[in-house]
Amino acid sequence: MPTSLKSVFGISRNVLKSYVDRQQIDEDYQDKIELTDHHIVIYGETKVGKTLLRKKYVTKDENTIVIDCTKGVNLSDIYTQILYKAGIEISESLSKSIEKCTKLDSQVEANLFQFIKAKVSGESTEKELSSETRRVNLPNTVSVRVAEALVSKEIQFIVLDDFHYLNLVDQYLLAFDLKMFYQIGLRFIIIGTKINNGYFEKFNGELAQRIDYIDATRWSKNDLLEIKKRGCRELNIDISDDVINYFVEASSHIVAVYQQLLFDYCRESGVRQSSNHQVILNDLELAIKCNKLYYKRISEEYLKRIQHIADGERKGKLKLYYYIMKIVLTSNNDVARKGFSFQYIYDNLLQIHMNKTINHGALTSVLNHFEELQTKKNVFPKVFSYYDKRLYITDSLFYYILKHFDKENIDEVLPPHDFQLSFNFNN
Template sequence: MSNTKVSDVYGINRDLPLNYVPRSYADTILRESLDRSQHLVIYGSSKQGKTSLRKHNLKHDEYIVIHCSNKWTIQNIHEAILKSAGFELTISSSQTTTGKQKISASIGTAAILPFNLSSNAESESTNQNSITLEPLDLDPFDVNDIIDALNRIKFNKIIILEDFHYLPTETQKDFSFALKAFHENSKFKFIIIGVWLEENRLSVYNGDLDGRLIALNADKWDKQDLTSVIERGEELLNIEFSENFKSNLVENCFDSVFLIQEACLAACKQCNIEEKQITKTLIAENIDAKNLISNIVKSQSGRFNSFLTQFANGFQATTLEMYKWLLYPILTKEITELEKGIRLLDITRLLKSKYPKKDELNTGNITQALQSVTSLQINKNVRPIILDYDQTNLVLSIVDKSFLIWLATQNRDDLILLVGLDE
């Protein structure tokens, strides 16, 4: 019997799932972008296959990956790039013109094999087969110093920034300016991956990036591709889900590939399927797909309740309590409306009709709070993030599809009571 495990096919995997299905509107764009000079931004809701998309289309030795942190500055991004490229960093005795400490970058052993570097870092040589460098004193805030260091080791890999949305907003803005310099002063290519639904997020921070970025919406999954994910898994495991189960699963998953994967895994477990079957096996004939999805989402109730209470509290206690009131449209609008996102105009109208201190509320208060919804979630350690505000189209969106399904199963009055909007 084959040792193909159900967990290697369905469910969430660290590695690329065996039943990965290329999408013409995503994989093709990624592959074509590799031959162009622009940087690539892959965006979409959480757990929609953004990382799997790049893993499927790039060879492991073609890129380095930087996982962004919520406390990083642009200095930390630059240092992480240098370390991944093979440099060893120490604090230099020199200072920048602004009085900040420089860093000393020397060639580490990690750089020797990928870039044919000699471990002898005492002098610079032009030998065709090796490059040796003296330690470099760099300003970690200066993108030109980073470019120069990478050029010296003939670095030629794609630089991938995962979890870009977790960076502080100011760091995202700073890096959007650095990205323009990387584009104009080097041949280095970046792939930036983030959870948002706004096509030109980085261009909002720096208009000069227009034409220098390719945006790829990884959020989109049509029903045929979701069905193909299920069917590819069936082939690998020599099983067949009942047609009723498959159709109901695709119909009720809110176009979430995560829920497709998790529901198929749960169904296999219920039917005692752990690995590939010797003979074709029909399963899930008596499993209610919609109920299965509901149970998967229900297991995240603690996380969602915690999100609501923490978000409602805001960064600190304030008179206006804007973050609590931003939850009002989320907790009162129909699910079909929430799927599309809520426009600033609609939020403003709704809050002005319900807010207890109408004379103190203005559009500026609402806009300022909306622009900080991601920062607040990062501050509260909400992972993955659930809400995102599109500053271009002025739309507040739910970027965790599981939250939408969970919300549809909840008593909204109880949630309004939970966050204190009943007062």
């Protein structure tokens, strides 16, 4: 049977035949699965291969429950889905207990949310941190009952994919349950963006040395070249070094972009499945055309998201969201990959903003509301997240957008007349 192009290159929910092990990352993950009993967090921007890494190495279907944390899901939903997928009958009393112990009084939740948000963003003061022990008591959870039911079914692993869609308060509550799950022998594999090394320990210090982190972001040039090598072998083709080097550079080392460019290039070259005779592909002009078409195809939607964010809150007199987006679009990829620090944004604001007396508090408030604004504007999936006093890109495709965005034409994306400021400096 010929091998189809769709099973070799492109973007797929399945493990492609061109999948390669990234020695340091894949082996580290496999070791943590086989040689430890810790919870595992796989993190990185979207579309870098986190879920495929989990699928390739994790566990037998019969002892693993996989939950997709879709938009709007809460901790009560997660526990209910876990029990349902394990084939455990949920009694009325257990259902009520789950709901009661994972939902807080609205005022308690609002206060707790502000506390957690300040802690994650890095804006907590020493006084606030020292008073953490005096926060309102959280309700006892039903995690013990859930865990015991799962152990009786010989469940070993719970996978939470797209964990970043779970709200901060539920993430915080889960962090305390994770210690109990660890003690009883259930392991969680958590996959998401907006997480970094030590994330859960910020919520619950007792998770130290009970949870390991895998950064799945990095793809080296050698990794990308190996994808080409394996894929070409499957299709019985060869792609010239000039074309591959162009795609590696053009993709900004984003594996999803690289895979899609290879798919588009093969398809445009007439390769839809493997053939009996080797085919040589070396049309660099076609490669450049494929990249331009791909950028055109996805940039329109991404730049609309930027416009929505730049629009900010119409009542905002300083239009800081507009100026922050202008800073983002005119920064280079090296800065973007490290995250835009508070100081970097502030220094650049002072250079380009009409008001030269912007205070730290105004900028802090805007940055702390970045996620809420994206939710309000229906920017989905979210492009940015602010934590540890940095504005991070959480969607890896945006690095590709930044690489090919024509900075000279920024006013076409963010027209100044749409974001006019009106100051009354006499007030």
